[in-house]
Amino acid sequence: MYQQLKHIDxxxxxxxxxxxxxxxxxxxxxxxxxxxxxxxxKIEPYFYILQxxxxxxxxxxxxxxxxxxxxxxxxxxxSFNSYINNKPGYENxxxxxxxxxxxxxxxxxxxxxxxxxxxxxxxxKIAEQELIATERRLxxxxxxxxxxxxxxxxxxxxxLLKRVALKHIAxxxxxxxxxxxxxxxxx
Amino acid sequence: MYQQLKHIDxxxxxxxxxxxxxxxxxxxxxxxxxxxxxxxxKIEPYFYILQxxxxxxxxxxxxxxxxxxxxxxxxxxxSFNSYINNKPGYENxxxxxxxxxxxxxxxxxxxxxxxxxxxxxxxxKIAEQELIATERRLxxxxxxxxxxxxxxxxxxxxxLLKRVALKHIAxxxxxxxxxxxxxxxxx
DNA sequence: TTCATTTTTTAACAAATGTAAAAGGTGGGC
DNA sequence: GCCCACCTTTTACATTTGTTAAAAAATGAA
Numbered sequence: 283m284y285q286q287l288k289h290i291d292x293x294x295x296x297x298x299x300x301x302x303x304x305x306x307x308x309x310x311x312x313x314x315x316x317x318x319x320x321x322x323x324k325i326e327p328y329f330y331i332l333q334x335x336x337x338x339x340x341x342x343x344x345x346x347x348x349x350x351x352x353x354x355x356x357x358x359x360x361s362f363n364s365y366i367n368n369k370p371g372y373e374n375x376x377x378x379x380x381x382x383x384x385x386x387x388x389x390x391x392x393x394x395x396x397x398x399x400x401x402x403x404x405x406x407k408i409a410e411q412e413l414i415a416t417e418r419r420l421x422x423x424x425x426x427x428x429x430x431x432x433x434x435x436x437x438x439x440x441x442l443l444k445r446v447a448l449k450h451i452a453x454x455x456x457x458x459x460x461x462x463x464x465x466x467x468x469x
Numbered sequence: 470m471y472q473q474l475k476h477i478d479x480x481x482x483x484x485x486x487x488x489x490x491x492x493x494x495x496x497x498x499x500x501x502x503x504x505x506x507x508x509x510x511k512i513e514p515y516f517y518i519l520q521x522x523x524x525x526x527x528x529x530x531x532x533x534x535x536x537x538x539x540x541x542x543x544x545x546x547x548s549f550n551s552y553i554n555n556k557p558g559y560e561n562x563x564x565x566x567x568x569x570x571x572x573x574x575x576x577x578x579x580x581x582x583x584x585x586x587x588x589x590x591x592x593x594k595i596a597e598q599e600l601i602a603t604e605r606r607l608x609x610x611x612x613x614x615x616x617x618x619x620x621x622x623x624x625x626x627x628x629l630l631k632r633v634a635l636k637h638i639a640x641x642x643x644x645x646x647x648x649x650x651x652x653x654x655x656x
Numbered sequence: 657t658t659c660a661t662t663t664t665t666t667a668a669c670a671a672a673t674g675t676a677a678a679a680g681g682t683g684g685g686c
Numbered sequence: 687g688c689c690c691a692c693c694t695t696t697t698a699c700a701t702t703t704g705t706t707a708a709a710a711a712a713t714g715a716a
Contacts, residue, residue, distance in 0.1 A: 341608060348611045350604070362604060366597045372608070395593065399586040406582065406593035410553040413600040417537070417549060420607045421528060421559075424535045424643050428703080448664065456611050461703055463665050615673080635694065648673055650695050 283308055290384070291356050292331060292408075300400045307390040312382045319359070319383075320375035325368065326361040327388050335381030336445050339373040340453075349450040352442050358408055364388065378446060428457045429465045470495055477571070478543050479518060479595075487587045494577040499569045506546070506570075507562035512555065513548035514575050522568030523632050526560040527640075536637040539629050545595055551575065565633060615644045616652045 284305040287293050293301055310333075313319060320326045322341065332353050339351035350373070353359050361371035365388060394401045422431060432455055436443050443451065452462035471492040474480050480488055497520075500506060507513045509528065519540050526538035537560075540546050548558035552575060582589045609618060619642055623630050630638065639649040 341612070343612050348608060350608050350611070362601050366594075366601050372605075395590055396586065399583065399589055402586055402589040402593060403582055406589060406596055407553075409593055409596035409600050413596050413603060414549050414553050416600060416603045416607060418559075420603060420610070421535060421537050423607070423610055424537070424640065425528070425530050447662095453611065458704060459664075460666085460705080464703090467665075634692095645674060646694075647675080647696085651673085654695075 283310070286310065287384070290331065290333065292358065295407075296404055297400060300398055300404070303394060303398055304386070304401065307386050307394070309385045310382065311385045312380065313377055315377055315379050315381075317377045317381075318374055319377060320361045320371065320373065322372055322374050323370045324361075324364075325370055326364045328360070329365065329386050329388055329391050330359040331384040332357045332359055333382040333384060335377060335379040336442065337375055337377050337381060338446070338450055338454075339375045340450075341372050341374070347453065349453045352439070352446065352450075352454065354439075354442065358412075359383070360388070378450075423456055428455060428461060431455045432462065432465050470497070473497065474571070477518065477520065479545065482594075483591055484587060487585055487591070490581060490585055491573070491588065494573050494581070496572045497569065498572045499567065500564055502564055502566050502568075504564045504568075505561055506564060507548045507558065507560060509559055509561045510557045511548075511551075512557050513551045515547070516552065516573050516575055516578050517546040518571040519544045519546055520569040520571060522564060522566040523629065524562055524564050524568060525633070525637055525641075526562045527637075528559050528561070534640065536640045539626070539633065539637075539641065541626075541629065545599075546570070547575070565637075610643055615642060615648060618642045619649065619652050 284302055287301055287305050287308065293304070296304070315335075319330065319337070320339070332355055334355055337353040337357070337359060338349045339353075340347045340349045353375075359375055361373065361375075363369045363371040391405070395405050396402070422434070426434070432451075435451065435455060448462060448466075449459045452459040455462065457465075471489055474488055474492050474495065480491070483491070502522075506517065506524070507526070519542055521542055524540040524544070524546060525536045526540075527534045527536045540562075546562055548560065548562075550556045550558040578592070582592050609621070613621070622638065622642060635649060635653075636646045639646045642649065644652075
């Protein structure tokens with residue numbers, strides 16, 4: 283397992299010693315397209331790193347589903363509220379393709395955080411990177427119109443644009459599917 | 470300084486030993502209303518904890534300012550991109566009242582993160598809490614209408630509603646001042 | 657292929673929000 | 687107290703986006 287982790291981007295900042303510690307607790311898993319890996323309103327005990335495939339996080343509203351996150355190879359994938367507050371989360375995570383993932387129990391990860399200072403700081407940086415990306419998206423919702431957000435998305439994530447249904451991209455961008463269709467049609 | 474930190478909420482999860490370590494590097498400071506404590510496009514070298522007063526973070530657009538964060542007593546206050554990536558940030562932070570703050574150099578804080586595992590995990594939790602709050606706001610922008618976002622804001626932050634100019638609250642909620650005025654008028 | 661299902665686009669209309677300008681309100685400094 | 691600057695509300699109109707429904711296009715399984 284150690285040999286495998288070594289080549290994954292997110293682990294590249296770690297020393298060999300730290301990586302060996304982590305590798306004792308991880309498992310490679312695969313799930314088919316359509317799997318709901320994380321369920322809303324449940325405490326989900328695993329943390330995943332996506333190695334191949336695409337996933338989305340969404341919440342259910344009264345008459346709509348809002349997709350608010352996409353993951354591709356290299357993304358970390360977990361129930362925010364389970365991970366952070368040990369409480370049931372608000373998001374479902376669905377695999378949009380067959381996926382290969384690295385799996386680690388939250389309990390094991392927390393033990394590592396409290397036993398190994400290098401891993402604790404690695405975990406800190408993961409949260410910080412997610413934070414800055416999320417805040418940028420929030421700000422963009424105010425500054426940029428829907429058309430510009432769509433352009434940015436196509437520029438930064440051309441592969442998601444090809445692989446993910448437009449209805450999911452529409453809600454990710456904060457518009458209805460009809461509006462996204464209008465934007466794409468250039469009207 | 471240690472005696473002072475002891476009574477601040479954000480430090481309450483720390484052991485005495487860790488708090489003593491931190492207290493060696495912090496300084497209590499005060500700044501008047503109107504001070505721009507953090508400047509966009511600069512690497513800002515300090516991390517602050519707000520003890521009294523109110524602050525806002527905003528970015529400048531072409532013909533508007535977007536406020537995307539408010540801080541009250543207990544909030545942490547720093548340039549995200551300086552702190553996380555050691556690069557110039559995108560936000561200005563303005564004090565909306567006279568403020569008392571605890572100040573610590575980022576360089577010192579990072580040294581503490583790498584020297585003390587308890588402080589490293591404390592820093593991890595700070596980022597995680599900001600992350601979950603920011604993601605919730607992003608999701609609420611899709612699920613809730615402007616009127617409901619305003620209601621939530623008044624319920625959760627009645628004191629901000631009293632102390633902060635409505636034009637700042639409007640952009641925080643993602644609407645124009647005219648729309649906010651309409652919502653408040655019940656129309 | 658063909659059929660059934662799902663996704664995407666289009667259309668017509670309704671609702672929400674934005675823009676610009678004016679009027680009213682508020683508070684600080686002289 | 688008065689004036690000035692700034693903040694908030696109001697009005698009228700323009701624009702964007704949403705809603706609903708239907709048609710067209712794409713997808714996938716037998």
